[in-house]
Amino acid sequence: MxxxxxxxxxxxxxxxxxxxxxxxxxxxxxxxxxxxxxxxxxxxxxxxxxxxxxxxxxxxxxxxxxxxxVCVTDPGYIDTAIALAGRGAIIATFGDMIRVPGSDSDLTACRSAGGDVRVCYSPSAAVELAQSHPDREVVFLAIGFETTIAPVVSIVGEALSAEVRNLSLLTAFKLVxxxxxxxxxxxxxxxxxxxxxxxxxxxxxxxxxxxxxxxxxxxxxxxxxxxxxxxxxxxxxxxxxxxxxxxxxxQYARVVRPEGNPLAQARIAKYLDPVDAVWRGIGVIPASGLGLKPAFAAYDSEKKFGLPVRPGRQHAGCRCGDVIKGKLRPTACALFAKVCTPDHPVGPCMVSAEGTCAAYFKYNLPDERQGGVK
Ligand code: SF4
The missing domain is CATH 3.40.50.11750 (HypD, alpha/beta domain 1)
Known part of the structure; x- marks a missing residue:
């Protein structure tokens, strides 16, 4: 075994x-x-x-x-990424993000319309992209929970060491x-x-x-x-x-320690400060996000381009907000599996490989409890 x-x-x-x-x-x-x-x-x-x-x-x-x-990222964040592409920046992102709806569009449509949107398979690839295009600005879409924040934000250190100045991070880090x-x-x-x-x-x-x-x-x-x-x-x-x-x-003691991972925590504390953050469907939660410290403002896309992320609008029929909060099962959304499918997602919960609507669709989960062990 x-x-x-x-x-x-x-x-x-x-x-x-x-x-x-x-x-x-x-x-x-x-x-x-x-x-x-x-x-x-x-x-x-x-x-x-x-x-x-x-x-x-x-x-x-x-x-x-x-x-x-991906699911909790506000549509306004995608709107800002699209606006930055409109200013000529290369948008570097992990794959899931290119299909997440903004208020009126998404990064796939932005790319079809001529925006330079590129999928990266590691955060360091964004540094390499900036190095290979010294005449262009590269904006990396830096989202994630505590799990991925340390490796993502470390690219600021990589960029500093390599004297790369045409890279910045559009941050939407979230804390659980x-x-x-x-x-x-x-x-x-x-x-x-x-x-x-x-x-x-x-x-x-x-x-x-x-x-x-x-x-x-x-x-x-x-x-x-x-x-x-x-x-x-x-x-x-x-x-x-x-x-x-x-x-x-x-119960996950084979991986989790009471104190966590001090190295990752130190890396996070080096570059980032707590900030209030907007969660799709939930709204602003105080000190639930992390933003770059003032010392790294040159790598902060919002500051570099003077383009702050503003709250956006989700599709009128999409109930992702309620799904994310645990108030609604995906199958209770009127669009589920009819208008909204993984091939044609209306909301991020159907886009992401970790989205609740995608899980219900993929595994054909029941609307109502079907018996179970009594
Ligand atoms: S089924 Fe689609 S439209 Fe409905 S909540 Fe989920 S992602 Fe949004």
Whole structure:
């Protein structure tokens, strides 16, 4: 049995499913229904891929959260990138972003209309692009959660060392813990516990969730992406709910440390300061983003071009905002699988490889609970 098979063992999975079913029955006897938000888009995809939602008791519900960086990027950010392409800049980006809708258009249409939009497979490729086009400005679309922020922002250091001055970053970095706080403060969203993201937690550490678990009395369990990780995580959450506990439990200890990754944290702190950030569908969350420090203003696209990102508009029928907040299942959006498909996405949740709508489409997830383990 190889390393991955260990975490996909069907017999162990069946045991977990039976244990969780028992927990579900105990909760049902107390009239309890448990709403667990999986924060991370990779969890959403894994849950769809392995059919985990359908394995849970009827009174244990998994709700997908805001854990896809592409999905939470405001349309106004795309509008600004298109405007910069209109000023002659080369827009360098990871692939998902070129299909994300702005207020009126997207970067694919911008490219078709003559804009110079290029897909990069690593942040360093943007530095190379700037070096190979010294007479052009290169703008790198720097989005992401804590997982990817350190390697992305490190290109500022690379550019400084190589004396590359025609590169800048259009930043929309997001931080997960403040978003959890905003969701918990919204009384219209029912969240009893968090299945915390694995990779983000590897950077920020398990301790980062302790204030939220204590303040809002929600169990927070960090789990990996394999099916046994997720089932173990759900089992841990239900165990806490049954004991009326609200602790941070690190079930992904093979990767996540209590203190996180100090090297990545130091890299982030070197280049970036906390800023208020706009989240698609949620709005402004104080100190939930990171922007370049004033010392690196020469590499900050908004400052360099005097073109600040302003909030944009999403498609009138798109319910991505509600999907991102966990208020709506994708199948309840009137456009789902009719007008909006992965080939013709209307909103970012259908574009991204980690988007909730894309997961529901790809894995044909049910509208309503279809039985499940009682
Ligand atoms: S199905 Fe499409 S239009 Fe509806 S919320 Fe999802 S991405 Fe937006």
């Amino acid at each position: 190889n390393y991955i098979d260990e975490f996909r063992n069907p017999e162990v999975a069946a045991q977990f499913v039976r244990l969780i079913a028992g927990q579900g029955r105990t909760l049902a006897a107390q009239g309890l229904r448990v709403h667990i938000m999986e924060v991370c888009g990779s969890h959403t995809m894994a849950i769809g891929r392995y059919g985990i939602r359908q394995l849970l008791p009827e009174n244990v519900e998994l709700i997908s959260g805001p854990g896809c960086p 813990p403040p978003a959890l706080s905003a969701l918990l403060a919204d009384t219209e969203i029912k969240i009893d516990a968090f299945l915390c993201p694995a990779h983000v937690s590897a950077i920020i550490g398990s301790r980062a969730y302790e204030p939220y678990a204590a303040k809002y009395h929600v169990p927070c369990v960090i789990a990996g992406f394999e099916p046994l990780d997720i089932l173990y995580g759900v089992h841990g959450i239900l165990g806490q709910v049954l004991k009326n506990e609200a602790r941070v439990e690190n």
